[in-house]
Ligand SMILES: Cc1cc2nc3c(=O)[nH]c(=O)nc-3n(C[C@H](O)[C@H](O)[C@H](O)COP(=O)(O)OP(=O)(O)OC[C@H]3O[C@@H](n4cnc5c(N)ncnc54)[C@H](O)[C@@H]3O)c2cc1C
């Protein structure tokens with residue numbers, strides 16, 4: 055395909071904005087349109103469970119770029135109008151308001167939405183956390199005090215529990231794993247994280263799945279565990295992972311299977327790309343389809359797609375990276391902290407809660423973890439994870455790579 | 461080109477250092493970004509633009525005018 059004369063990006067958040075920026079940086083001078091269903095200019099999600107939820111930041115600070123920087127980018131924003139259909143042959147997108155937008159290349163960046171539990175819809179006091187509106191609503195409810203139960207022991211659930219507990223609330227974290235983030239960090243480090251939560255006063259109710267919610271007068275009153283026990287709750291946060299936003303693409307003919315399925319260059323069809331949380335592409339290093347839900351992937355994949363749009367033709371083979379902040383712990387995860395991997399602490403001291411560790415499988419480093427040692431973790435990554443070969447063959451699987459999702 | 465960094469936003473992953481090591485480093489103690497050169501020479505501008513863009517915390521701001 056020759057370089058397109060215009061590009062339409064659907065989804066105006068981290069991955070969508072990054073695509074536009076990377077296109078300009080790579081010298082693309084054609085028209086760029088960013089179509090988004092949210093009414094806001096692009097803002098960032100990681101602060102929503104941290105600084106915005108705690109109140110340390112006004113919601114406004116979560117915006118990704120200043121209005122001046124967006125002006126300089128020279129893109130057209132069409133906001134508050136969800137895309138409702140795509141015709142890949144003509145590369146045109148229909149919107150809920152009835153508009154039809156067409157471009158030579160279309161980039162799908164519609165992200166993901168929170169998974170919910172049965173009976174949650176319309177019930178007062180139950181929250182998910184994905185958008186600025188979600189963050190404001192949850193914060194308002196937390197300010198009212200009472201017992202908070204967080205359902206979900208992954209990255210987002212543990213972060214929300216830490217932030218709520220930081221505001222001195224009565225917080226319970228419920229989930230099926232032995233320790234928070236057990237699947238993401240392995241037994242040693244998730245154990246340390248569990249200790250941290252317990253010491254800071256989070257009530258950990260782990261090891262049993264959540265079955266549902268109990269309610270009184272239209273408001274949530276508790277969380278029912280698999281064991282039958284009910285944890286009383288005034289506020290419940292459901293953090294059970296996310297589902298890619300592909301419903302609007304049903305009927306488009308694109309292959310949808312836990313995301314928009316793409317080739318190694320993130321192409322879903324001729325002139326159609328997917329980036330960020332919604333994209334499930336063929337990772338050549340892993341030899342499998344993967345979908346990553348982390349902030350750095352959104353920008354790195356956007357840069358890869360922009361490169362391809364302007365004629366670069368390079369496969370996207372990233373070393374995954376995410377961070378999470380819980381209480382005073384800042385965790386950095388490079389590569390894959392595969393379960394059962396051999397963990398060796400190579401710098402610092404676990405007892406002092408400042409350390410860096412290597413995760414090895416079959417004698418090869420597959421992941422690096424930093425606990426309050428970000429610089430050292432990055433240096434270890436450069437030393438051990440430069441070769442993307444590190445993720446190949448039987449060392450780690452796509453499922454293990456995808457565990458580290460928000 | 462003039463660079464400013466917002467330490468308060470920085471998540472300390474070091475993506476900027478991976479992208480433009482002549483311009484960015486990290487503090488040893490907490491990994492927060494260190495600006496080595498707020499007004500880098502022209503041949504570094506491309507790498508700096510890429511660093512500002514890949515920064516996952518929107519902590520790097522460029523003013524191209526100055
Ligand atoms: C609370 C929270 C905290 C997080 N913290 C971290 C962290 O600490 N570290 C980390 O690495 N990652 C973190 N993440 C993950 C990270 O934010 C995501 O991976 C990232 O936002 C993905 O960007 P995206 O642009 O692909 O998708 P999204 O951010 O989901 O953006 C997709 C956009 O498309 C819009 N859209 C959806 N459907 C349509 C449609 N039909 N038409 C038009 N627009 C549509 C959506 O409304 C949204 O604006 C966090 C996520 C959340 C929710």
Ligand code: SF4
Nearest residue numbers: 470471474476493515
């Ligand atoms: S890329 Fe951004 S967040 Fe990461 S270390 Fe550099 S300034 Fe900080």
